Every structure is written in C-alpha cells, then in structure tokens.
Amino acid sequence: MHRVVIIGSGFGGLFAAKALKRADVEVTLIAKTTHHLFQPLLYQVATGVLSEGEIAPATREILRRQSNARVLLGLVEDIDLTNRVVKWRFHNEYHETPYDSLIVAAGAGQSYFGNDHFRTFAPGMKTIDDALELRARILKSFEIAEFTDDPEERRRLLTFAVVGAGPTGVEMAGQIRELADSTLRDEFRSIDPSTARVVLVDGADQVLPPFGPKLGRKTQKTLEKLGVEVQLGSIVTDLDDEGLTLKRKDGSTERIEAACKVWAAGVQGSELGATLAEQSGAELDRAGRVVVDHRLNLPGHPEVFVVGDMAAVPGVPGVAQGAIQGARYAAEAIQARVTNTAGPGSFTYRDKGSMATISKFAAVTQIGRLQLTGFVAWLAWLFLHLLYIAGFKQRITTLLSWFITFITNGRAQRVVTNQQMVGRLALERLGARSSGKLIHGEDLTERN
C-alpha cells in the first residue's frame, strides 16, 4: 500500500488528509497538537468571545470515519529525503515513519524580523497557547489597573499596542476596543475601561495592504471611529516589558508605554523548511518559506509536496485558502501517481477573496473586483466562517456564542487560569530557555 505521510494538522495537513479519503493509500498525519486550528478566529479566543474548543476540534475526531487515515501526536524533528523517513518524537520516545509520498504542511510561526527578544513581551497569534496567553495579559492589565494608584502606571496598564495591521492585527485592535468600551463597562470602580488606549502600528502606509488603498482607507476610518489610534509608516525599533519605541518614516521616534503588546506583524516558515532546503538544494525565501516548483514539489523530489504557510508560491497568499487549495492539489497529484494516471497540471491558485472584521457588524471583504464594507461584508464574513469551521458541534456552538456576544456585548469566555495568570514571562524566568521554544512544548517536554 502506498504510504502517505502528512506533517501538520492545520488547513494544509487536514485538507490533504481529507482529500485522500477515497484514495488507495495509507495516510499517517503527524502533528504536534491534537487539534486542527481555525486560525482566522484565534483573535476571538484571545478576546473572550469563543472557547478554544470551538475553533480547535480534535484532528482525530474529524478523521475518525476515514479508515485509511491515522493520526499521531508528535513533533517532527527531521526528514530523511534519501531514505524517505520522517523522524519524530513525543517526550522521550523517538519514532521513524517511512513514506512513499510526503506532504509537509508544518505552517509558520510569528516572525520578529530579527528581534526575537521581542517575543517574550509581545506574543504572536499563531496557536491556542498564544491566544490564551494574550487573553490573560489583556484582562490582567485591567485587573491590575483597578488597584494601581500611580496614574502613570495605570495609563501604561491601560495602553494596548498591536503591531501589524493585517487582518489579525486589525481584528485584535477592534476587539480590544470593544472589550474595553462595551464588555467591561460598569465592571470596575477605580478605572473606566473605555479610557484604554489601543494603538495599531504598521510599517506600511495603509492598513490591510493586500486589500488595496480604498478598503485600507475605509478600514482605517472605521477603526479610528471606534477609537483605535492608527500609526502607519512606523516600525518598532525597540520593545520590552514596559512598552515599545516606534520610528516613523520621517525619522522621528516615539516611545509608547504599554503593558500589553500583541505581535501580528510577520510570519516565519517552520524550521522544517531548513531541513528540506539543506537536503534538496531548495531555496528559502526571506520568511524561511520553501520555494517549491509549479507542482508544489521540492526540487528533484516529485514525492515531496510543501503546502500552506511554509511554502513560497508566487501569487499564493498565506491564508487558509492557499493551504487548502495546495493540499487538494497535492492529494490529486499523489492519487494520479498511485493510479498511474495523468496528474494535474501546474498548480493554479483561485482567489476566493479576503475578508476581515473590524467590529460588530462591520467588516471588509474583497472577492475579485468586488469590494464590500460594513454590514453586508460582515454578513458575508459570518456565513463563510461558519461554513469553514470544522465540525458540526463547533459550528452550532460558535453561532450561539456569536449571537450572545452580539446581543449582550458580554463575552462568555473570560477565564484566565492560574497557569496563564502566571504567564510565559514567569516561566521563562524560571528556566525555560525562550517562550518561543516553550510554546512549542519543546523545552519542557524534553525534560519530562
């Protein structure tokens, strides 16, 4: 039986496995989390609208009825392209899984553009752990401000800086604003949460660059009406526990004292990209993504596909649709290989549009040349997200959670565990080498 190994349970990995449902192959999906992640809604977990379960169904539950697929929990450490073996481990157990075809969809982490020391103080938005860490930091800031007498420190605690004005950054900024203005209203006695300052920073000259200048301007206006300060053409030159320093294009600098920082600025392809590049001679782009050929193959390796955020394919954006379409293409090519039929031609990406929510009832949507804003765009956003959330249970509870949040402004998921209250920062001081490593469970599982 032809053995297909898939690395990753994100959009790329999961949709590749599903696309092989009727293929005469043996699928093994190896992932470092037990869940699939609907990353586009991660910001709603970070801001208390959704529970983690609603956007992260168990991968093996989704694939339970697909008898040709098995799911294994493990961190892939190495790929031996010559002997066609994937080497992975969980805790101290090492395993080797051989393959005939390989789909690498290990995704991307957040890039700090060479300033990895920012990471500790400004978590990214890539994992459930990130979202829960941010939820804790956001809510903790209000909690501490409530009993802080020093007005300067209180101001710092109530300042939230979001770096990166792509969809995730825009959505986070809008949600923190709504949290402060509506959800937390009347809950504090010493502070007025609506006086919180939310700053959205980007080096570009507009918000949502891929949406074009017109939608960018409209989005910026909506954000500013909500009370988000938009700082464009500004790059972050320094970022620490206390705040961050911006440098504008005109050379001027500004220091913003902010307790809570969110990093939504750039992506860095999985470290597995380097492993693949080293052995195959493939190139990596500046974001560490593997440059694949027009069949999504690693050069010289028709049996290895790289899809999703860790692949650099001209014209394919790093969004769910890019990963899903790449995964389906790879599955089709593998099926052709197994059945000895003509495979698909070159991979072509079909742009299904992009969308971002700004606030309740306001979104921007671009589908081809059609640009929508406001309530209509928001309805389109609602419908499409519900459609793509995996799992029946998740779909109906998410709809209910949204309904509740929309009508009450309340958020049902505001729990901060003690572990999260303690936070990554303390764990690092305790000995974990870096939160970047910690978040992938590497440092600690190694010692367990």
Added chain:
Amino acid sequence: MHRVVIIGSGFGGLFAAKALKRADVEVTLIAKTTHHLFQPLLYQVATGVLSEGEIAPATREILRRQSNARVLLGLVEDIDLTNRVVKWRFHNEYHETPYDSLIVAAGAGQSYFGNDHFRTFAPGMKTIDDALELRARILKSFEIAEFTDDPEERRRLLTFAVVGAGPTGVEMAGQIRELADSTLRDEFRSIDPSTARVVLVDGADQVLPPFGPKLGRKTQKTLEKLGVEVQLGSIVTDLDDEGLTLKRKDGSTERIEAACKVWAAGVQGSELGATLAEQSGAELDRAGRVVVDHRLNLPGHPEVFVVGDMAAVPGVPGVAQGAIQGARYAAEAIQARVTNTAGPGSFTYRDKGSMATISKFAAVTQIGRLQLTGFVAWLAWLFLHLLYIAGFKQRITTLLSWFITFITNGRAQRVVTNQQMVGRLALERLGARSSGKLIHGEDLTERN
C-alpha cells in the same frame, strides 16, 4: 460607610456579596481568581464536555450592576484581627484593606491525608487548572498509547485510577468510561479505547457514603454495568508516576499500574484558617477547617464570619448549599448590625438534598427522604444545575453543549494546550517548588 470585606469568589464569597446588594455597606470582594467557579461541573471540563468559561463566569461581570460592590484580584496572605485589616498581594504589589465586617470564604483545597507528595501525580479537582491538567493527562494517555508498542506500557497508559468515591469521584469515573467507550470510538487505529480500565477506589465500604447504603448499592451497580471497577474498603498507601498501591481492610495489598490518577478523596481548609485560629484561639478540625460558633462567627469576633468549605459547622456538608446558606446568613447578620436591628438567630442548615450523575441519563438524587435514581434523578440534576449556574450566557451555552454531547456522544472541548501538554510535572522539574503552590500561582508570581 460600613466596610464589608469578603475573601473568596466561590459560592460563599459570591453569594455573600450578592446578598448584600441592598445593604447600606461598601463591599470589597478579594479573590485569587477572576472567576466564580461552579465546582459541581468541574468534572465536565476535565472530560471535555464543557469549556471553562461555561462554569467560570467573571466575578466582576456578575457583580457589575451592584454598585456597592467592588472586586479585586489578589491573594490574601494575612488577616490582622486586632486592627481589622486584610493583607493581600498580587505579584509584587502589597495592599491592605480595612474592614468593619469580614466574611472569610476562601474554600478548601484537596487533602492528601499527609501524603502531599501524591499531589504531583494525582491532581485534585478543585480549580479550573486542575480540570484542564486532568483533561490533558486523560487525553494524552490515549494519544501516547496509540504509538506505544510495549503491551504492558500500553495497558498502564490505558488504566485510569480515581481515588475517592464521593460525587466528584463517581462522576469522573463515569465520564472517563463514557469518553473511552463512546466519544473516542473509532478514533484510534492501534488501540481500542474501550479496553481502557477505570478503577474507582475508596476506603469506605460504599460509594457515595452520604447518600446512604441503598443509593450507594444502586450507584455501584450502575457504575459496574458501565465498566467501572469499584474497589471499596481500600486505602492508597503509595502513589507515584507509574501507578498506585492499595491496601484492603483484610490486609492484602494490590499494585495498579496506571498512568493517569485523579484525587477526589478529601478536603483541606484554606491556609487562612490557621491565621484565624492563631489570633482568635479558634479550633481547627482535622481537615483544617475553622470551628465557628452557632452564628458562624470566629470565637470572640462577632465581626468575622467564616462560611463555606473552610468552616466546620456540625451538620453542614461541604457542598454549594452549605456555602450559599452560610453566606446569606452572614449577610443578614451584617445588615442587622449596620441597621442596629435584631439579627438572625442561630444558623440552621436546610438540607436541599444531594445529587450525583453517574452517566448520561443516570443520576442519583436524595432530597430529604425522597430517593431518586435513573432518568428521573438525571432530569432533576439537569434542571437544578442549570438553575444554579451563574450567568445567562453560561446557562444557554451549557444547555446546548449538553444537548450536543447527549445526542452525538461527541465532546466539543477536547483542546489540550501546549502548556497543558507539558503539564505540571515538567514545570515542577523545571524548578517550581510544588504543583500545589504552582497551581495557586504563588511560586511563580513571586518571581515575576
């Protein structure tokens, strides 16, 4: 204005604050978590039925419209009974809050009966952190078993031991069984989850001792029909990473190799009890609970009330109703004190009955002399729990989550974060002094 300080946001603390809504007092509630906790449903978070948000609404959200109440996040370290000051801190900030009346409702932790080293290997069921840690351990056991070839180790991974056959223990055992038999069915390829062994251990001669022998026998029969092994008259003499050792009344011993252990066996009153006892001369019972007088007062301190799990009151069980009724009584007494009117007489507990679910559609309920079992008891359980869950949002999403679980056997909340995957054990090895401390955020926040 008369200042009332309340310590704790559990049933005692929250209901005390709410009962003072119309009183001419200034209420300050200090708690170490930002949420209230509906502890009776904690086992459903541990087994993936409910999200943490559904049973843990934010305390300040519940009290938002009560203008005479403020909520502060902090860990109370000391109470100065002479100067009437509560000393608390959050991270490195120390605060003192004076009071005219004090309600101490800091609850209880799990007791390991002198074997505190068991704690690391068998988490209790007292906090959201506990439940999420257990969820991770339970699901991780199945995940690791899936790629473990050694049959003995696989057996150990698929053995779950629940210590303590009170309601929480019975509910956990029943839920782990259902998880293994229904929820996880067809999800694995190398193991059959239904071959998992679930052992329920108690030193007593029956399960659910407070329900009496008849309901105990019925519950045991239902549990055994489900596939739970019930080991009564057995105490745990040893417990480590690998398993546990039981000693029976006849002197025989048995070693059970079990990767996942749950401790639901005893309670230990909050450490604040010792502080109160030392200064007032009050006695502590064996479980470290403060022996209060018939007005729930600390001896010699009519301005200090101790309610809920940290108070020892003859005839009052350590359940939600005990805390709620105690809290309401204390609030009434304080109102009388403020208005200079005759206060309530001695505290009397009104038994509203007890209940425990065993599995889907099966529960046991005792209300006075009325004993119910099976579906009727389960319906009573469903209705009463929905009634007592705080928060409209929580109530409707819980109902939906239950509905989904009942009809599909699926569980929507199976996420294990990386932090939880790493787990407490690894954190301890990393340097945290004990998970007991860690779970209260003490060790780490100190260093933060």
